Amino acid sequence: MKSEPVMIFALFCALYAVCLGGPPTASGGNEDWSGTGMSFTLDNNTMIASMARFPQWDNRPEVTEPKPEEENGETAASEVAPVEAEEESDPSPILIHTVQKGETLWDIAKAYNIDIDTIAAANDLVNLNQLRVGQKLNILKVKGVLHTVAKGDNLWDIAKKYNVDVKVIIAYNRLSDPENLQPNQQLVIPGAKVPKAANRQPALVSAAGKLQKAFYYPVYGRVSSRFGPRWGRMHEGMDLAVNTGTPVKAAAAGRVTFAGSNSGYGLLVKLDHGNSVETRYAHLSRISVKVGQQIEAGQVIGYSGNTGNSTGPHLHFEIRYKGKAVDPSLYLLK
Numbered sequence: 001m002k003s004e005p006v007m008i009f010a011l012f013c014a015l016y017a018v019c020l021g022g023p024p025t026a027s028g029g030n031e032d033w034s035g036t037g038m039s040f041t042l043d044n045n046t047m048i049a050s051m052a053r054f055p056q057w058d059n060r061p062e063v064t065e066p067k068p069e070e071e072n073g074e075t076a077a078s079e080v081a082p083v084e085a086e087e088e089s090d091p092s093p094i095l096i097h098t099v100q101k102g103e104t105l106w107d108i109a110k111a112y113n114i115d116i117d118t119i120a121a122a123n124d125l126v127n128l129n130q131l132r133v134g135q136k137l138n139i140l141k142v143k144g145v146l147h148t149v150a151k152g153d154n155l156w157d158i159a160k161k162y163n164v165d166v167k168v169i170i171a172y173n174r175l176s177d178p179e180n181l182q183p184n185q186q187l188v189i190p191g192a193k194v195p196k197a198a199n200r201q202p203a204l205v206s207a208a209g210k211l212q213k214a215f216y217y218p219v220y221g222r223v224s225s226r227f228g229p230r231w232g233r234m235h236e237g238m239d240l241a242v243n244t245g246t247p248v249k250a251a252a253a254g255r256v257t258f259a260g261s262n263s264g265y266g267l268l269v270k271l272d273h274g275n276s277v278e279t280r281y282a283h284l285s286r287i288s289v290k291v292g293q294q295i296e297a298g299q300v301i302g303y304s305g306n307t308g309n310s311t312g313p314h315l316h317f318e319i320r321y322k323g324k325a326v327d328p329s330l331y332l333l334k
């Protein structure tokens with residue numbers, strides 16, 4: 001959704017450029033068009049974004065920030081007052097919104113006239129229904145991605161990764177020294193393809209190297225045996241009692257590294273999730289994936305059963321970090 005004022009402004013710009021017979025050269029006038037990403041071949045979103053934020057355009061017509069639609073009372077809890085963007089004194093392409101009591105992500109998205117996917121991606125939100133009061137949210141003013149610069153990142157690689165013109169990124173973020181990005185610097189990439197919020201999943205391992213509570217239950221059932229010492233030896237997983245034939249879902253996105261029979265495990269699937277994280281699904285009655293296959297979180301990888309060293313139908317589920325089995329109950333999402 002584009003705001004009307006910005007649309008009108010974009011139209012105005014286009015007309016202005018056409019009247020002038022195209023953009024003047026850098027030396028041809030008092031507007032510096034060089035290196036601004038001003039281009040009429042970009043898609044609408046990107047073009048409007050770069051125009052609206054055109055840094056050297058001093059005589060541009062007043063552009064007002066999108067305002068929330070007026071509500072007719074009685075929805076006090078869901079009214080969100082967006083932070084007013086101070087165009088001149090605050091050139092930051094990111095606004096910060098502090099979550100108020102009763103606000104939902106949808107209220108906030110509507111108030112800022114930005115889509116849910118953009119907000120979710122810019123804030124690494126996984127559960128869209130769980131905002132905390134007082135939580136600070138990055139709000140982008142255009143559909144796009146918020147990229148945090150990693151050590152060794154350069155702008156040209158970033159531009160390539162998101163398939164966005166490097167000039168657009170420079171102009172939009174008003175980068176004075178594009179060749180020297182700082183680690184942790186945040187860049188708005190206007191028009192970058194935003195992953196669907198619904199497909200987002202939590203990082204399994206934090207930046208500090210700690211395994212996170214970020215795994216989905218592969219099946220729902222009674223815990224018939226916990227992780228820990230059992231019968232004089234270590235039980236390296238969690239047993240979930242379910243009827244044979246229950247669909248078993250991947251606890252996180254990953255790649256299949258084993259799919260077949262493995263002595264005591266019976267029919268077993270192993271998934272590699274990167275960062276030295278592995279999950280195992282044992283005693284299956286049937287396997288529906290192949291080694292090497294990329295799996296989404298929640299995708300069915302097989303069906304529960306009673307194969308291998310098992311005393312009754314159940315799923316034996318393991319999470320391993322750096323090769324060592326950990327207690328799954330500590331890392332499963334409710």
Ligand SMILES: [Zn+2]
Pocket residue numbers: 225235237238239315316317
């Ligand atoms: Zn078990």
